[in-house]
Amino acid sequence: MKKDILKHELVPDHVILSKSEATKTLKKMDIHPEQLPRIKSDDPVSKAIGAKEGDVLEITRKSSTAGKFVTYRLVQD
């Protein structure tokens, strides 16, 4: 039986950013994509949302200090 892992409470929301959104975000943070933390392209979540190498994911997770927290990851093989 296969479950949709994206619906699990411990899996935060992952969204693939479009090229323009990604450049905008990186520019806002003043960094190169290589400076971002990585996520493997064969990570279960990457596979579930169909992320390819070089994509930037926006991850929104619950935070005990801030309530909601947005971070980014670069997909890597």
Added chain:
Amino acid sequence: MRGILKKISQIDFGLMSPEDIRKMSVTKIVTPDTYDEDGYPIENGLMDPRLGVIDPSLKCRTCASKGGECQGHFGSINLARPVIHVGFADTIHKILRSTCHSCGRILLTDSEIVDYREKFDTLIRNEESLTSIIKEVYTVARRDKCPHCEEDQEDVKIDKPVSIVEGNYKLTPSEVRERLETIPDSDALLLGVNALPDKDGNRIARPEWMVLTVLPVPPVTVRPSITLETGERSEDDLTHKLVDILRINQRLKENMEAGAPQLIVEDLWELLQYHVTTYFDNEASGVPPARHRSGRPLKTLAQRLKGKEGRFRSNLSGKRVNFSARTVISPDPNISINEVGVPEIIATEVTVPVYVTEWNIEEMKQCILNGPKVHPGANYAIRPDERKIRIYEETKEAVVDKIEPGWVVERHLKDGDIVLFNRQPSLHRMSMMAHEVRVLPYKTFRLNLCVCPPYNADFDGDEMNMHVFQTEESRAEAKSLMRVQEHILSPRFGGPIIGGIHDHISGAYLLTRKRAIFTEEQVFQILKKAKLPIPNRTGENWTGKQIFSQVLPKDMNIVYKAEICRKCDDCLKRECKNDAYVVIEDGQLLTGVIDEKAYGAFAGKILDHIVKEYGTDRAREFLDASTKLAVSGIMKAGFTTSTNDEEIPQEAKERIEVHLDNAEKKVDQLIEAYDNNELEALPGRSLEETLEMKIMQVLGEARDKSGEIAESYFDINENHAVIMALTGARGSMLNLTQITACVGQQAVRGGRIDRGYSERTLPHFQKRELGAKARGFVHSSYKEGLDPIEFFFHAMGGREGLVDTAIRTAQSGYMQRRLVNALQDLNVKEDGKVTDNRGVIIQTVYGEDLVDPAKSDYGKVVDLDKLIDEMRIKTGK
């Protein structure tokens, strides 16, 4: 000087070939002697002048630079016979075991070789570690028959430390070297030796280089000889060892040339091997350490590097520094928390460099005139050309005449200088804080009692270190970031870590309790002592609360429950009969007493409020003044404690006795019920566990109840021990009731005591006895005294506590070390990004909410309840 930025792309760790050693060598060392009769170094001896110079007046024969600038040059010794390097004996053994003894090929089939080579290539390409795969090769490449030349293989063993044995035959180092020579470069790679030549034909390593034919001789700078006061020369341990090697080498060579019998040559060879082995490592297992004439083992190469006293841990990771001082600390309640009392002896020794300008030249001249011995003096003057001139009593006048703007004077430490003060273990940033100097008589560092908690210091002989800043930049930075007042709030929990302790708290309680009334005379004395402004005379008496209000900010509003609050079900608020409901309106303490919750370290609400609302300057003033008020308060009332404070009437003792007897009876009933199988098991527990739990519960309640009975006879108004316990100054109510009423159950491993003899704790009991006393319940109080059985159980529980703390500190120390190593290079950028030293992002927003815990309200962004309370007071309820 501007540095050139270059990125290191690669570091090779390899072996030195005999050619490399010879190329590096400036001279061959032949003679085992150092100096001739006239004291001149012998050519081709161990102190050959070409090896470098130490004496600054001589020039180096090799590089022509002066002594002190020349870092020295290596020489070499040609060994008469090859010798195995101890450090590589293990590797040599592993390589020989995995290669054919006749053709030298690795004991892998051709297909395996192709397989592994591919794996190696991918790992190297990905810059991953090869250690695990090399280990695998060593286990796979062990065969009885060589797959290449079909030769039968004999097992190769190692006889520690350096003997390689094949079957029953001990291989000589020459044979070992010959075998290693036959291994092809490509096979060596699979064995972990990078023997492939690069495009220039240079190799990083070859297996046979692990057997020495030439021995490098370190320069004299590495092994300097010391001249004793008697004029006698004493050589370094390494030199001694090299002399031994040279002597044996010489004898071996002579014997071989003379065609001596094989046996003698082999003996000498063995001896040479021993000396070379101990030259590298004098603690190698299986070799008796080489000793000095006095019997002390020699300190050879490995010993110089290894361990706590070795080069790494003692000279590279940690160093001794100049401009620092260390001495015993003692308390001084009259100096500010920002200050540190520095003994005059230290102040005249450590110095601050001051640039001479036309504005301070007179002051500096006065310092120099005072000389190095009188306090605000100076020790050195530095000319504009950076020559350092020591100031002596005799020369000071000459220096004063020459001094002019542009010079630097290293003057003594004086009041108001900023220094760094530190107590080990430096576990958090509050372990190193910047203090202002107060030069004081006597020989100890003096510090304000409020800074004891962050340093975790007491005065039972603790020592602390002081470092003097040497540049304006460091002073400015320390003053704004590291000053004590900037660390009143701890980043650990967002509350004060610096604050009143012990007598400050008892004192403040005595000062502010309801019945504390003072005459105007007394009030003026107290205020004067705290350096507070003296108000106009009115002729009326003051309450202690009015006195304390003098140190509060005039517009402060706060409401909280004091430490002495008994947590009644129905809070009477301002009408509290314990005076535990603290109300401060417009800077006036209206109700409530001042205790630990007000300005104690770790708990002080008023202090916390002042730092956050009025800034650190105001907080320092408050703390300095309020602790002085508290000290006056305790001196006016008088304070003492003794075992009389733990005395209760006979009637109370009887009540406690009855209570404890009942509890013990109840335990017996429970055991009886268990024996008769009438006990019902709790869900998820066995019958035995249920019984144990119930007994523990009954005995726990019994102890608590007996404590409560004792407590009801204690009166906070006349018992100083109780004042200390309830205000949070020192000790707890549990401590007091254990002294007066009942010590209670002793525990080992979280349960009642159940170890010792077979099925019983002590032979005084029946086997399998489960009663209260048989399992470590201490019925007596400390004051009554424990009987021998109770005493024994108490010692068991106490020992466990000691062992636990010892283990906990060791474990948490190691964990802290690893955390610090992992996190030390992280840094928070202006916009809140957390990055490592390469710029890779660890967290996009610091702490996910960008809150500095040291500036937060106990870790939260805002404390709404507190804000609402304040506003309620401001608007008039």
